[in-house]
Amino acid sequence: MFKIQTLNKIDPEGLKNFPLDRYEIASEFSNPDGIIVRSMKMHDMKLPGNLKAIARAGAGVNNIPIDKCTNQGVVVFNTPGANAHAVKELTIAGLLLASRDVAGGIEWAKTLIGQGDQVPALIEAGKNNFAGQEIRGKTLAVIGLGAIGVLVANAAQALGMKVLGYDPFISVKHAWKLSRNVGRAEGMESLLANADYVTLQIPLSDETKNFINKDKFKMMKDGVRLLNFARGGLVNNTDLAAAIESGKVARYVTDFPDEGTLKMDKVISIPHLGASTAESETNCAIMAVDQMREFLENGNIINSVNFPAAEMEHTGGARIIVANKNIPNMVSQISTLLATEGYNIANMLNRNKAEIAYNIIDVDRKQADPALADKIAAISGVIMVRIIQ
Numbered sequence: 001m002f003k004i005q006t007l008n009k010i011d012p013e014g015l016k017n018f019p020l021d022r023y024e025i026a027s028e029f030s031n032p033d034g035i036i037v038r039s040m041k042m043h044d045m046k047l048p049g050n051l052k053a054i055a056r057a058g059a060g061v062n063n064i065p066i067d068k069c070t071n072q073g074v075v076v077f078n079t080p081g082a083n084a085h086a087v088k089e090l091t092i093a094g095l096l097l098a099s100r101d102v103a104g105g106i107e108w109a110k111t112l113i114g115q116g117d118q119v120p121a122l123i124e125a126g127k128n129n130f131a132g133q134e135i136r137g138k139t140l141a142v143i144g145l146g147a148i149g150v151l152v153a154n155a156a157q158a159l160g161m162k163v164l165g166y167d168p169f170i171s172v173k174h175a176w177k178l179s180r181n182v183g184r185a186e187g188m189e190s191l192l193a194n195a196d197y198v199t200l201q202i203p204l205s206d207e208t209k210n211f212i213n214k215d216k217f218k219m220m221k222d223g224v225r226l227l228n229f230a231r232g233g234l235v236n237n238t239d240l241a242a243a244i245e246s247g248k249v250a251r252y253v254t255d256f257p258d259e260g261t262l263k264m265d266k267v268i269s270i271p272h273l274g275a276s277t278a279e280s281e282t283n284c285a286i287m288a289v290d291q292m293r294e295f296l297e298n299g300n301i302i303n304s305v306n307f308p309a310a311e312m313e314h315t316g317g318a319r320i321i322v323a324n325k326n327i328p329n330m331v332s333q334i335s336t337l338l339a340t341e342g343y344n345i346a347n348m349l350n351r352n353k354a355e356i357a358y359n360i361i362d363v364d365r366k367q368a369d370p371a372l373a374d375k376i377a378a379i380s381g382v383i384m385v386r387i388i389q
């Protein structure tokens with residue numbers, strides 16, 4: 001039986017893909033084999049000894065201690081693209097909220113409760129305070145052209161905006177999906193100098209923390225509208241407050257409000273609703289569960305952020321999976337040990353990613369002695385071993 005702990009509310013449509021004769025699912029477990037999580041912060045959590053994998057039902061993995069997981073041989077998955085349409089749609093809503101004072105207007109309209117028959121006339125008299133501008137013909141800078149950024153860029157372009165994209169690490173897969181009408185920014189300075197709207201669709205990491213700071217604000221047009229449906233830490237709050245105060249930023253629309261931004265004028269706060277649609281919650285949960293099962297049951301790795309992709313058809317005998325430091329002579333030590341122990345390798349796959357190498361080894365015996373795992377684990381540089389019978 002595999003024990004799966006859910007740290008947030010995970011869509012039941014996904015969880016039901018765990019067969020109950022082989023899986024126990026609960027929100028509390030002292031030593032689970034797998035964890036499925038959405039946004040809960042895991043940095044202060046002690047990783048349970050049995051833990052083999054964490055599946056993030058979503059895109060951002062900044063809530064997971066990736067290095068700690070890698071060092072302990074815990075595979076971390078996410079579900080790329082599974083919630084991208086939901087975030088694209090809310091980002092487009094964000095563009096409109098940043099342009100027309102719909103949010104202010106709605107709040108004000110409520111204040112008219114009690115005015116009886118006067119309400120329609122008061123509405124007409126007061127509406128001028130909430131006028132805005134159109135997005136058509138304006139320039140949008142999309143920073144980050146991944147699953148979400150590409151959809152946002154294409155949709156904004158279809159709504160009549162001029163779109164400039166910026167992503168020094170764009171993948172071939174996403175580049176193929178980008179409309180050819182989306183311009184490529186030559187550099188940050190020209191990108192920001194030309195943009196009426198800037199939207200962030202990049203991950204939060206040590207490299208991107210405070211990505212938007214006073215230097216970047218200096219490069220922007222006066223009256224720019226900034227959208228953040230990516231992560232709060234990407235924008236420096238002190239510099240944002242100054243940029244709003246000076247008129248540099250006309251609106252900041254964020255899906256990640258905090259105490260600081262809630263107190264600022266010209267900020268539209270959305271309570272992290274980017275991926276909160278029935279469709280994307282289901283997509284993410286199904287993908288997370290499928291990937292978790294594929295790893296626990298077959299050792300195959302699909303969409304991991306810290307381990308290499310590795311998929312091998314099961315040849316029928318016992319399967320041994322081994323993660324080791326990506327250093328020379330590991331495969332030879334492992335295969336020599338297997339030969340010494342009398343195991344013949346029927347099929348084998350070796351992949352690596354950064355400091356991790358990962359092996360799937362099928363042997364031509366139906367069963368492998370569980371003690372074999374301890375012998376392989378004793379080889380210096382081996383991080384994780386598991387036998388799948």
Ligand SMILES: NC(=O)C1=CN([C@@H]2O[C@H](COP(=O)(O)OP(=O)(O)OC[C@H]3O[C@@H](n4cnc5c(N)ncnc54)[C@H](O)[C@@H]3O)[C@@H](O)[C@H]2O)C=CC1
Binds near residue numbers: 145230
């Ligand atoms: N508001 C919400 O509920 C949601 C927010 N997100 C956030 O959006 C982020 C992006 O999501 P996806 O598009 O699905 O991820 P993705 O991994 O498909 O795309 C991220 C893109 O950002 C690019 N990038 C990384 N560093 C960059 C930099 N310094 N400058 C320019 N580009 C850079 C990467 O090359 C990649 O193409 C996630 O990491 C997450 O933080 C994702 C889903 C839901």
Ligand SMILES: O=C(O)CCC(=O)C(=O)O
Binds near residue numbers: 038039272
């Ligand atoms: O699960 C959620 O609602 C958050 C989604 C998100 O922020 C992400 O996928 O990065």
